[in-house]
Amino acid sequence: MRKVYIVGASLLKVDEQWNQSIDSLVTQVVDGLSEVRPWKIDAIYVANALGEILQSQANLGAIVAEDIGLAGVPALRVEAGGASGAAALLAGYQAILSGLADTVLVIGVEKLSDATPEESVFLSSLSERYDLLGFQGVTEAALAAMMYRLYLERYELPQEMVAQFPVLMHEHASKAPHAQYQFKTTLENVLSSPVVSPPLRRLETTAPADGAAAVILCSSDALPTIQHEQVVELAGAASSTDIVSPFDREDPLKLSAAARAFYEALARPGLSREQIKVLEIHDSYSILANLILESIGYSAEGASGLDAKNGMFDYGGKVVINTFGGLKARGHPLGATGVYQAAEIFLQLTGRAGACQVDGAKYGAMISLAGLGSSAYALVMKEG
Amino acid sequence: MHAVFRPPVNWRHRRFRYRLVVWRCLNCGAVHHYATSICRRCRSNRVAEDKLPDRARLITYTVVKNPPVAFEKQAPYIVGLVEFEDGTRLVAGITDCDPEELKPGIELEKVVRKIAEDGESGLIVYGYKFRPVITRSH
Numbered sequence: 001m002r003k004v005y006i007v008g009a010s011l012l013k014v015d016e017q018w019n020q021s022i023d024s025l026v027t028q029v030v031d032g033l034s035e036v037r038p039w040k041i042d043a044i045y046v047a048n049a050l051g052e053i054l055q056s057q058a059n060l061g062a063i064v065a066e067d068i069g070l071a072g073v074p075a076l077r078v079e080a081g082g083a084s085g086a087a088a089l090l091a092g093y094q095a096i097l098s099g100l101a102d103t104v105l106v107i108g109v110e111k112l113s114d115a116t117p118e119e120s121v122f123l124s125s126l127s128e129r130y131d132l133l134g135f136q137g138v139t140e141a142a143l144a145a146m147m148y149r150l151y152l153e154r155y156e157l158p159q160e161m162v163a164q165f166p167v168l169m170h171e172h173a174s175k176a177p178h179a180q181y182q183f184k185t186t187l188e189n190v191l192s193s194p195v196v197s198p199p200l201r202r203l204e205t206t207a208p209a210d211g212a213a214a215v216i217l218c219s220s221d222a223l224p225t226i227q228h229e230q231v232v233e234l235a236g237a238a239s240s241t242d243i244v245s246p247f248d249r250e251d252p253l254k255l256s257a258a259a260r261a262f263y264e265a266l267a268r269p270g271l272s273r274e275q276i277k278v279l280e281i282h283d284s285y286s287i288l289a290n291l292i293l294e295s296i297g298y299s300a301e302g303a304s305g306l307d308a309k310n311g312m313f314d315y316g317g318k319v320v321i322n323t324f325g326g327l328k329a330r331g332h333p334l335g336a337t338g339v340y341q342a343a344e345i346f347l348q349l350t351g352r353a354g355a356c357q358v359d360g361a362k363y364g365a366m367i368s369l370a371g372l373g374s375s376a377y378a379l380v381m382k383e384g
Numbered sequence: 385m386h387a388v389f390r391p392p393v394n395w396r397h398r399r400f401r402y403r404l405v406v407w408r409c410l411n412c413g414a415v416h417h418y419a420t421s422i423c424r425r426c427r428s429n430r431v432a433e434d435k436l437p438d439r440a441r442l443i444t445y446t447v448v449k450n451p452p453v454a455f456e457k458q459a460p461y462i463v464g465l466v467e468f469e470d471g472t473r474l475v476a477g478i479t480d481c482d483p484e485e486l487k488p489g490i491e492l493e494k495v496v497r498k499i500a501e502d503g504e505s506g507l508i509v510y511g512y513k514f515r516p517v518i519t520r521s522h
Contacts, residue, residue: 122388122452131397132417135389136499136511137448137455138463138475145446146465146475153444197446198483243424247443247465247473 003220003235004096005384007228008036009343011213014180014331016113020210022048022055023067025109029212030068033105036216037227042101044075047088047108049335050123051077054114064107081127081370082284084108085213085338086239086377092217093237093379102222106215108339112208120208124334127371129244141205143372144285145197147246151253151287152199154302159199161305163190165289166203166328168314173325175355180209180331204286204328211333213340230350231384235363236268237377244374255288255295257376258367262296265378271363273297276380278348278364279319280341283326292367293321315358323348323356338377341366345381388454389502389509401511402496406472408434415472436474438494440466440514445478445486454500466492466514480515491517 010032012025020028044065052058061075080087085108092104115123125133125140133143148162155161167187173179185203193203217234218226240260246252266273273296283289293304298312298319307313313321324330324344327337345364347353362383369376399405400417407416411428415436421429445464448455455461462478464486478486479497492514499509 118451118453118456121450122454125452131393133475134452135393135397135401135509136463136475136477136513137452137458137461138477139448139450139452141450142446142448142463143475146444149444149446194449195447196450197448200446245473245475247475 002097002099003233004093005218005220005223006215006232006234006342006346006381007218007223007226007230008033008216009214009346011178011340011343012211013178014209014211014333016208017111017210018113020111022051022057022060022109022111023063025111025210025212026064026067026107029107029109029214033214033216035229040103041070041073041105042103043092043095044070044073044105044107045088045091046075046077047084047106047335047339048077048110049079049081049084050110050112053123055111079335080375082282082332082334083338083368083370083375083377084335085340085342086366086368086379087338089215089338089342089379090237090239090377093234096217096219102219103226104217106217106339107212108214108336109212110333110335111210112334113210115208127374139197140372141200141285142197143246144287145200147252147291147372148199148287151290154253157302157305159191160187162286162290163187163201163204164305164308165283165286166190168308169283169322169326169328172323172356173329176324176330177354179325179329181325181329200285206284206327206332209331209333211331211336211340213336213343215339215342215346230346230352232346232349233382233384234379235271235382236265236380238264238268239375239377240264241375242373244371246372253291255291255373255376257373258292258369258378259295259297261376261378262365262367265365265380269380269382271380275363276319276365277361278323278345278358279321280344280366281321281326282367282369283322283328284332286328288369288372289321296367320358323353323358338366338368341368342379349381349383389500389507391507394507394509404436404438404494404512406434406436407431413470436472437468439517440468440474440492442486442488442490442492443467443473444488445483447483454502458500462486464514477513478515479513485516493517
């Protein structure tokens with residue numbers, strides 16, 4: 001059966017990059033893929049969420065293909081909110097499995113620092129229904145805050161059981177050279193940071209970030225013809241959707257789309273959850289870390305905070321989450337985030353994760369969300 | 385950045401935003417804030433106009449301290465999750481009270497209020513908000 005491999009990955013430091021444009025970020029990140037030869041690319045997928053609003057630039061397929069000297073290659077832009085990167089990866093995976101492409105370049109790029117603070121709040125709420133919520137000034141952070149409050153009330157938990165996740169993320173990012181926020185923090189700092197929407201605090205959310213990441217996918221047929229230094233199998237990929245507002249779902253605290261995507265991606269190579277030792281999750285708000293880990297079955301309902309406190313998700317635990325700091329601390333350059341997650345798992349499974357290395361990891365997985373779980377993507381990777 | 389409010393958008397949503405007119409599925413009861421011929425929950429095509437009641441109960445709430453474009457002057461403001469007697473849920477602005485007065489389960493009534501202005505000479509947007517019901521003591 002035809003298989004899909006990742007033969008190269010590149011990522012830039014996530015930061016507020018005032019001097020960089022979409023074009024310059026793309027050329028820099030693609031430069032980092034020079035160990036893969038020859039450069040015969042059948043298709044390019046560019047993940048980006050807000051280019052036409054913040055940089056007044058649409059048609060990023062052609063723009064990016066020209067930027068990197070590949071005008072002539074089929075190229076298109078993929079938008080799926082915060083999951084754009086994962087959606088582009090899934091599109092590349094499908095193109096290769098279909099037999100229509102042998103080599104695919106997936107690039108995620110986003111520049112959020114061009115926005116004012118009010119624009120950032122507006123734009124970060126665009127994955128929710130505008131006609132119903134956005135027009136009233138209901139922000140996505142406010143929706144996350146209400147999920148957070150319902151969660152603490154239902155399971156009668158102290159806020160610490162949610163607010164400790166950012167502490168863990170900053171701990172992991174402190175060893176990651178490409179992370180946006182490499183400082184460590186404490187639970188006291190998180191809980192005394194400014195309130196965004198109670199109970200949600202500033203240090204439980206993300207901040208504007210610029211970044212770019214890229215991976216090269218190839219088919220099992222093409223693999224012998226491509227010079228590469230490292231390889232990882234992209235063993236499974238899947239996506240699912242859910243009712244858009246969490247409060248219209250049967251249970252607002254259950255991320256069903258994430259669970260469906262995750263188990264479908266695992267089922268393709270016939271893997272079980274227990275084999276995954278590296279897991280990148282979409283913690284754009286602290287509460288989403290709890291809800292994802294509980295929805296996909298790593299923790300019982302209401303127990304993810306206690307499990308985290310007991311070290312289950314840290315080095316030496318059952319599965320290490322967000323080994324480079326996740327959305328919280330590595331940073332969340334919206335449309336690029338999913339490609340960062342994939343590049344990070346590639347680094348882990350090829351033993352090049354430096355101080356963030358998880359020893360003996362043979363399998364890794366990532367979960368990427370749009371909005372508050374209305375779209376979910378999961379990818380599973382296997383040592384090459 | 386793009387205009388946040390556009391006149392035709394406000395115009396086509398006027399019946400929902402001012403009067404809570406909705407499109408209800410006659411098969412499963414799901415409610416839609418837009419005209420539809422397919423139920424988003426059960427895919428039935430038996431959908432008819434209905435109206436949500438003017439009273440609801442508060443489930444939970446929060447306060448927006450970091451506002452989006454066009455809401456800069458209003459922050460901090462309260463938004464809440466409300467539930468009508470038929471189980472339909474809506475997230476809406478909560479007004480005429482302080483956060484301390486709010487508790488899950490309290491009764492709320494609909495009011496129509498100014499939502500926002502788009503720029504100095506721009507469009508004024510109106511719509512529903514909810515406020516706690518004050519009960520008379522005699």
